[in-house]
Amino acid sequence: MSEPARSDHTRGSLFDPVFGAGDLAPMLSDRAWLTALLDVEVAITRAARHHGRATADDVAAVAAAAGEIARELDPTELGRLSAAGGNPVIPLVKILRERADAPAGAVHVGATSQDVLDTALMVLAHKAGRHVVTDLRTAADAAARLASAHRDTPMVARTLGQQALPTTFGALAATWLVALDDGVTELERALEMLPAQYGGAAGTLAAVYPDGPAFADTLADLLGLARPVVPWHTARTPITRLASALGVATGSVSKAATDVVLMATTEFGEVSEDAPGGSSAMPHKRNPVAAITARAAARRVPGLVATALAAADHEFARAAGAWHAEWETITDLIRLSGGAAHQLSVSLGGLHVHPAALARNLGLTGGAILAEKVTAALAEHTDDARDIVTAAAVAGTPLDRDQSITGHLGADRVRELLDPTRYLGHAGDLVDRAVARHEITKGPA
The missing domain is CATH 1.10.40 (Ribonucleotide Reductase Protein R1; domain 1)
Structure with missing residues (x-):
C-alpha cells in the first residue's frame, strides 16, 4: 500500500514525540517552511511599498495570494516543482505572481532566491529557537530547585568512574544548572543576532539602487530580525553562530541527562524519574526514559553542528552545494536540540532523589x-x-x-x-x- 500524501509532515512524525520534539516539530515542518517563505515574500513587497516601489494595493494583493497559497499548496507538490531549479523559491515566486492581482514587479522585488530562503530560515530559527530557550530555562529552573533542596545532602563524587571524595547532590545539580544557564545565554545571543538576508542576484543590491541598504533594514524590521550590515550570502557567520550555540546548549543537556541515567541504574539507585518507562519484555524495569531520550537526541547534534561548520566555505557570491547543505541541517539541529532540552526538563522536573541510596553508596x-x-x-x-x-x-x-x-x-x-x-x-x-x-x-x- 502506498503511503498517503502528507502535506504538513515533519522530519519524523513517528519519532518526534519520542525524542521530545512533538510540540517543536510543527514549527519546523514543510508547511512551516512554506509559510515562512511566503511571509518573507510579503515582507519584501511591504518594504518595496515603504520605499516607493509598490503600492498599498500591491501589498494587499500579494498578502492575500500568499495566504491562499499557504493554505492550499501542498509542500510535496512544491518540492516536486523545486527539483529543476534546486530550491523552492523559484517555483513559489512563479505561483505567487500568477495568483496575486498585482504587477509581476511587485513580487520578489530586487531579491534572489537565497535572500528569501536564508531569511525564511532565520524566521523559523528565531521562532523555534525561542521555544528551545524556554525548555532550557525550564530544565535550569528544575536544576536550581534540586540544588537548593539538596544543598547539604551528602553523596560520593566520582572521577574516572571511581569513588573519589564526598560532595553533595546539590553541588552536582549546581554543575547542571551553570551549564544550562550558559547554554541559554549562548543561544539567546545567537537568536538576537539572526539577520535578514537581502542582497539581490550578486549581493550588490543593484536592483533597488539607491535604496538597497535601507530596503534591507526595512525588511529586517518588518520580520523582527537583526539588520544585516551587508548581504551575508557567502559569509555564513549567522549560521555557524547559531549551530555552535545549539551545540553548546545541547552539550549541557547531555551532561545532566548522562548523570541521571547513570545514577538511576539498579546498582546506584540514587535517583528516579517521576514517570519511568517500562520494558516490553521485563516488567520489573523502570527506565529513566526522559533522560535516555534527551541523550539520544543530543547525540545527533554534534554531527549536525560539524556539518554546518564544514559548509561555511561558500565560494564567491553564491555557493554551489554548501548553501543547499544548510537548510535541512539547521532545521534538524533546532528540532533535536529542542527535543533534548524538553526531555531533560521533564526528567529534572520530576526527578526523585534518594538520600538513603546516596548514603549507602557513600x-x-x-x-x-x-x-x-x-x-x-x-x-x-x-x-x-x-x-x-x-x-x-x-x-x-x-x-x-x-x-x-x-x-x-x-x-x-x-x-x-x-x-x-x-x-x-x-x-x-x-x-x-x-x-x-x-x-x-x-x-x-
Whole structure:
C-alpha cells in the first residue's frame, strides 16, 4: 500500500514525540517552511511599498495570494516543482505572481532566491529557537530547585568512574544548572543576532539602487530580525553562530541527562524519574526514559553542528552545494536540540532523589575515600603516614581499626576524620553561588 500524501509532515512524525520534539516539530515542518517563505515574500513587497516601489494595493494583493497559497499548496507538490531549479523559491515566486492581482514587479522585488530562503530560515530559527530557550530555562529552573533542596545532602563524587571524595547532590545539580544557564545565554545571543538576508542576484543590491541598504533594514524590521550590515550570502557567520550555540546548549543537556541515567541504574539507585518507562519484555524495569531520550537526541547534534561548520566555505557570491547543505541541517539541529532540552526538563522536573541510596553508596569504601584526610592528620605524627594509610587501604582494613593508624590518632579521632559530612569543602557555597547567578540571569518572573 502506498503511503498517503502528507502535506504538513515533519522530519519524523513517528519519532518526534519520542525524542521530545512533538510540540517543536510543527514549527519546523514543510508547511512551516512554506509559510515562512511566503511571509518573507510579503515582507519584501511591504518594504518595496515603504520605499516607493509598490503600492498599498500591491501589498494587499500579494498578502492575500500568499495566504491562499499557504493554505492550499501542498509542500510535496512544491518540492516536486523545486527539483529543476534546486530550491523552492523559484517555483513559489512563479505561483505567487500568477495568483496575486498585482504587477509581476511587485513580487520578489530586487531579491534572489537565497535572500528569501536564508531569511525564511532565520524566521523559523528565531521562532523555534525561542521555544528551545524556554525548555532550557525550564530544565535550569528544575536544576536550581534540586540544588537548593539538596544543598547539604551528602553523596560520593566520582572521577574516572571511581569513588573519589564526598560532595553533595546539590553541588552536582549546581554543575547542571551553570551549564544550562550558559547554554541559554549562548543561544539567546545567537537568536538576537539572526539577520535578514537581502542582497539581490550578486549581493550588490543593484536592483533597488539607491535604496538597497535601507530596503534591507526595512525588511529586517518588518520580520523582527537583526539588520544585516551587508548581504551575508557567502559569509555564513549567522549560521555557524547559531549551530555552535545549539551545540553548546545541547552539550549541557547531555551532561545532566548522562548523570541521571547513570545514577538511576539498579546498582546506584540514587535517583528516579517521576514517570519511568517500562520494558516490553521485563516488567520489573523502570527506565529513566526522559533522560535516555534527551541523550539520544543530543547525540545527533554534534554531527549536525560539524556539518554546518564544514559548509561555511561558500565560494564567491553564491555557493554551489554548501548553501543547499544548510537548510535541512539547521532545521534538524533546532528540532533535536529542542527535543533534548524538553526531555531533560521533564526528567529534572520530576526527578526523585534518594538520600538513603546516596548514603549507602557513600559508605561503600568504609571511609577509604577520606584516606587523604587521615593521611594528613597522621603525617603530624610519622613520616610514613602515606605508606601506612595506603597499605591499610590496599588490604581492605577499615582505617579506624588499623593499629598502625589508631596507635597514633586513636579510633575515635580516625572515625571523626572519616565522617564525610566533615569534608564537603565549599559544596554548599558553590550551590549558593550557582543558584544566585541563576536568579539574576533569568530575570523577574
